[in-house]
Amino acid sequence: MNTAPLIQIQNLCKSFHGRVILQDANLDIHRNQITAIIGKSGVGKSVLVKHIIGLIDADSGDIIFDGQPYSRMDRKAFSAIKNRCSYMFQHNALFDSMTVFENIALPLQEKFALNKTEIADKVNARIAQLELTEVAHMYPKQISGGMQKRVALARALITEPEIIFFDEPTAGLDPIRKKTVFSMIHRYHEQLNFTAVIITHDIPDIFYIAHTVHILDNGRIVFSGTPVDLEQSGDPELYSYTHGHEMLVDELTGLHNRVSLNQKLDALLGALDNGEHLAVSTVRIAGLRMVMDFRGNLLAHALIKNIAKCVRGLVAKSGCAGTFSHEVLVAAARTTDPSVLATHATALSRFFNSEAIQEFCAENRLHVEIGGILATTGDTASSAIQNALAMSKKCI
Template sequence: MKKPLIEFENVFKKFGRNQILNGVNLSIYRGEVTTIIGKSGVGKSVLLKHIIGLLKHDSGRILFQGQPLSEMQKSERKVFKNKISYLFQGSALFDSLSVVENIALPLKEKQSLPAAEIKKRIRNTMEKLDLRDIDDKYPSQLSGGMQKRVALARALVTDPEIVLFDEPTTGLDPIRKNAVHSMIADYQKRFGFTGVVVSHEIPDIFYFSQRVAMLEEGQVIIEGTPQEVQQTTDPAVQQFIRGLESRRDDLTGMHTQLQGEKRFLEEMGRLERHQVVFSIILFSINNIEEINETIGHAEVQTVLKNFSVQTLNRLRITDICLRYGLDKILVVLPNTDIDQAQMVCDRLAKELKAEDIIGIRPSPELCFSVDAGFAEAQQGMQIEHIVAIAESAQNELLEFKVC
């Protein structure tokens, strides 16, 4: 059995007469993104601040690799703190320091690196986060989205093992919001850090988290994989998820995963009762990491948005399009067998033009390539099953060259 990296054991915290944490039990595993959801004011940020030691719990234990944080020696605590970074809800950038000075601060103050090495690491991090031409600007001269990215750069520049994100997308537009989510997923894969995210962004958090926990009345009422949380019958969890989930994905304008799955079940019901066949097409962007790195996360989200709009425009009104992950789009085609599904794929491959999709600055020799896999539904199939078949049978390659 996997051992948790960070573990909350019956943690209590009170502010005045307000009992905020009321016996929290939670496990955070190494190399995973754990997202904490819950209503506003329920104590999500308080929980996060306990990990880094900004707040002290009244009772209970918080363990790091099995060792209670409160019993750590000063030197052990220093080692622990050096492994961890915190991205504040309001960015918390030093407003009297420039962007470069902000990012350099943790390196200059804490590590005895030569100036050239510091410069190199700052440059690398800034490039990865698409922060260009703002070196000497001050935080107040930047937009909210840009400030978040500078704060993210400051959090990542020390190569932390654990990154805590306190509502990283509050106040961002859909493209920037999705870019931040994609960044978290992307960098988590690339740097392999353990992420703890506090967020309201449903359903997006289900795309990039490996574990989700919900906090309600000071306790974790559910903890598990995104699927487990989405499929739970707990009325409080369902009410929260459904209450927050919009009917359409705000970036692509498509159905959200939960809405789409509902429609899928309706089609499955028609198939079982009236033998009305239906098929699916799964589009997956197969080089998202490469293009993220080349043209930046925000631009990739623009491409994804354009691709979705162009695809939606070319489908029938009865077809159901849903976002099935950060880089996957699922189309359910009612009254369509597998041959007709292939024809739809062929038609889309011919009709979709690069210029309609790529609304971004050119970058030579970069291809935005999308795989399209299709499959016909059989009675009793689960959505995950048919998606797996479509994924394994990817046989169309739609390639759009950005030149």
């Protein structure tokens, strides 16, 4: 079995009108794998992939395809590579003067010596598979955006290529169709064993089907590895990619996320003066995860937003507040006065003893525990939080 990368991108550089898009980008794509390329909008993910298919020429650097460098490849060899590939465009690039059927049939008509019946059979089978039978005779402009996406997908798959590049295949699709597209790519990949390169923003959905993930930022690949490696990474920069949906919540509540909270607490513990402590208070809301799973994230978020106000109010600018897990919130403040801990506990108890919160907790079977410790320089963020949780007392 050949374990060498199928495609190697080496030190690729590209600028448009003086604006650097790619700067020494390096990336390996392995055969028969699903490779995901993620990154913020406009960082050059499509530009990177368009170099492989020959739509854009690099300023410098090279691409090695199956051991053959593009820089020393003649037109015939490159044409043979293109015959092995298929590309699904971000904006579909369907031929607007052709019907859905003709769009899907075009690669077969132009590249294969098949008769009309054979072409019609293949195209109709693909059309049926992608639930496009009713619109087969229509023009792309007459069908919805989601359907256009599926037509583009059908066109990319019709020649059963060895390598398929998907440029945001789920952009503009509803959540149900998004899952259908990913599961379809996954299913076809298992059946046909092709190499897939997917540019996407659909996190975390893509992690469930991708074997390898590459993150492009500032013209360079800043991460290459498996989705598990990415999830386990403690890098706060990468955390924003894997937990992008949670980041929005964090911004709305004003609380630090887990990685950033740990970093902030470690920094506060390291900066403590002589005689100074870090008052770490924790609030554990047992059963909140169940509320998220069974009654919805929005309901749970409404409660967290209210608690966040209270928790943020406990800490001064020099302190910090954040979420340690879905059920644990943490507030930490530098202090020389050990009674601060009791003050925090009283304020939190007062909040949870209000009638509305009591009623909400009873209705949703939530139990609240409040804990706290005075951490010192020798402690770590994680140990301080664990110790504070160990000291927890039931509030509701």
